[in-house]
Amino acid sequence: MIPKNLENYRIVLASKSPRRQQLLADLGIDFETEIHEVDEVFPEGLPMEEIPQYLARLKAEPFVETLKEKDLVITSDTIVYVDGEVLGKPADYEEAVAMLQKLSGRRHEVVTGVCLTSTTKQVSFASVTDVFFKELSQEEIDYYITHYKPYDKAGAYGIQEWIGYIGIERIEGSYFNVMGLPVQHLYEELSKW
Structure with a gap:
C-alpha cells in the first residue's frame, strides 16, 4: 500500500537488483526502474554507516537535472563490513572465495x-x-560460488540463497536489509515524506 502522501508521485527505483525490485513491489508500491551507472567510489575515512549513504546519494546525482515536481527517486547501496574492511561485490571466483573465508x-x-x-x-x-x-x-564455499555465482552481491553472498540456509546461525536486525533494502525503515521514511 502506497502511503497516501505519495499517491500522486511517480516513484523511480534506481536499481537493477531483482531483490530490491521485488521488495519494493511487495510493499505495494508502484514504481518504475531507471538506472544511471556511476563509479561507486567513496572517500577514505568515512564512518561505516556513512559509506552506503554516500554511495546512495552519488547514485541520485544523475537524476537531479531531470526530476519533475512529483518525482521521487529511491537509490541505495549495500556494503558488508568486517574488521574495519568494506567488502563490495567480488570481481571473480577467487575474490568471492576470499570474502566467504573471511x-x-x-x-x-x-x-x-x-x-x-x-x-x-x-x-x-x-x-x-x-x-x-x-x-x-571449503567444499560449502566452492559449491555455493559455483552454483549461485554471487558476483552481484556485497560480501559474495545472498542471505536468501543456499549459503543463507546452511551458513547463517542468526541475525540481529532486519533480514530484508541484508537482502538489500530495509523495507520497514524505507516505508517509515516514505510515510513521512
Whole structure:
C-alpha cells in the first residue's frame, strides 16, 4: 500500500537488483526502474554507516537535472563490513572465495544506505544488521560460488540463497536489509515524506 502522501508521485527505483525490485513491489508500491551507472567510489575515512549513504546519494546525482515536481527517486547501496574492511561485490571466483573465508565463523555487519530524492528535498538513512556465520567448509564455499555465482552481491553472498540456509546461525536486525533494502525503515521514511 502506497502511503497516501505519495499517491500522486511517480516513484523511480534506481536499481537493477531483482531483490530490491521485488521488495519494493511487495510493499505495494508502484514504481518504475531507471538506472544511471556511476563509479561507486567513496572517500577514505568515512564512518561505516556513512559509506552506503554516500554511495546512495552519488547514485541520485544523475537524476537531479531531470526530476519533475512529483518525482521521487529511491537509490541505495549495500556494503558488508568486517574488521574495519568494506567488502563490495567480488570481481571473480577467487575474490568471492576470499570474502566467504573471511566471513566464515564470524560476525559481520551489513549496512544498507538509502537516499530519497525529489525536486525539493533529499533524505538519506542507513540500516545495520549483524550477521553471524558458522564455520564454512571449503567444499560449502566452492559449491555455493559455483552454483549461485554471487558476483552481484556485497560480501559474495545472498542471505536468501543456499549459503543463507546452511551458513547463517542468526541475525540481529532486519533480514530484508541484508537482502538489500530495509523495507520497514524505507516505508517509515516514505510515510513521512
